Amino acid sequence: MRFCFAALAALALTIDAARGQKLFEACQSCHSLDPAKAGMAGPHLARLKGRVVGSAEGFDYSPAFRAAKAQGWVWDEARLAAYLADPDSVVKGGWMSAPGLDDAAERAAVAAFLLRP
Numbered sequence: 001m002r003f004c005f006a007a008l009a010a011l012a013l014t015i016d017a018a019r020g021q022k023l024f025e026a027c028q029s030c031h032s033l034d035p036a037k038a039g040m041a042g043p044h045l046a047r048l049k050g051r052v053v054g055s056a057e058g059f060d061y062s063p064a065f066r067a068a069k070a071q072g073w074v075w076d077e078a079r080l081a082a083y084l085a086d087p088d089s090v091v092k093g094g095w096m097s098a099p100g101l102d103d104a105a106e107r108a109a110v111a112a113f114l115l116r117p
Contacts, residue, residue, distance in 0.1 A: 050075065
């Protein structure tokens, strides 16, 4: 019997993204997935994969996020996983009030959800 590891990996990512979507509900008091929704405490997180850090239109970022943007940082799996673990260690002074996620599986699930195509 042959296994298609690409299909298995895609299934795992889909399962993680579904779990991440549920976990993301706690973040929706500050973040939206709708780029048109303005006035929230945090920037929208739509189309996050590959997006330059601190670049959501219409959001007033902290100086730390503006500096990260100037350096060309982008959201990828590694950066988002580190940020979800400890936001202040990645963007010192970034104004993120929520603490990081302690559970690595939860971080991976939220990252899979936010970085989905």
